[in-house]
Amino acid sequence: MTIKELKIEDPYSIVDEINKSFAVPELECVFWCVSKNDSDSLDFYESRGFHKVVDIPADILKDHADRDDLVWFASLRGDQLSIPEAVAGCKVVKLQTIATMDSGELSFFEENSDIPFDIKRIYYISKVPEGKRRGFHAHKDLKQLLFCPYGRILLTLENKSGREEIELSDPSVGVIIETPTWREMTWLQKDSVLCVAASEFYSMDDYIRDYDEFKAYLS
Numbered sequence: 003m004t005i006k007e008l009k010i011e012d013p014y015s016i017v018d019e020i021n022k023s024f025a026v027p028e029l030e031c032v033f034w035c036v037s038k039n040d041s042d043s044l045d046f047y048e049s050r051g052f053h054k055v056v057d058i059p060a061d062i063l064k065d066h067a068d069r070d071d072l073v074w075f076a077s078l079r080g081d082q083l084s085i086p087e088a089v090a091g092c093k094v095v096k097l098q099t100i101a102t103m104d105s106g107e108l109s110f111f112e113e114n115s116d117i118p119f120d121i122k123r124i125y126y127i128s129k130v131p132e133g134k135r136r137g138f139h140a141h142k143d144l145k146q147l148l149f150c151p152y153g154r155i156l157l158t159l160e161n162k163s164g165r166e167e168i169e170l171s172d173p174s175v176g177v178i179i180e181t182p183t184w185r186e187m188t189w190l191q192k193d194s195v196l197c198v199a200a201s202e203f204y205s206m207d208d209y210i211r212d213y214d215e216f217k218a219y220l221s
């Protein structure tokens with residue numbers, strides 16, 4: 003595994019630094035550290051959803067042996083670095099994630115804390131050919147967290163806030179839908195998986211499948 007330590011002068015340059023580094027094709031992971039006393043930088047990295055790592059190799063820690071105040075972050079190739087706060091008014095969230103440098107990441111969420119509702123149902127859509135589109139409906143009352151644990155899916159959302167799209171490609175990024183929202187999903191990559199945590203059991207009556215009916219429902 004090819005890794006690289008970043009020297010970060012300005013925390014706000016982190017996305018550029020990471021992108022520049024990943025221009026090297028074989029690089030799989032970049033990592034950097036910040037003093038736990040540098041609360042501005044720490045807050046910035048945490049608020050942007052960068053993942054802390056715990057498995058910094060011993061030979062690297064040796065170079066920083068005089069410091070016991072360091073917090074380590076890493077970004078793995080494929081992390082979505084610039085995510086908007088919202089898409090069509092629906093909150094875009096970075097899920098809690100335990101990152102390692104050489105064994106991938108583990109993301110998780112819990113009902114009523116990480117996401118704002120009870121989870122009654124989990125479903126996922128898989129084995130979809132590339133280019134295929136699904137969805138084309140809204141829900142009246144259902145609340146959902148949508149995320150893509152594998153692959154690349156373009157999510158188009160429309161509601162009172164307008165119509166907007168977001169590409170889901172990072173397993174640690176999710177979108178929370180809490181109000182009636184029309185959704186369309188395009189599979190940008192074969193075998194991508196769309197996973198949904200939902201606030202209610204399945205109910206056919208909660209669906210609006212006709213676009214004009216949805217527009218009328220909103221007004």
Ligand code: TYD
Pocket residue numbers: 123125127136137138139204
């Ligand atoms: P649907 O929500 O329309 O999927 P998509 O938006 O991807 O097109 O669901 C497809 C079918 O699956 C539909 O007949 C309803 C059924 N279904 C269930 O029976 N239970 C469920 O929990 C879900 C989500 C769907």
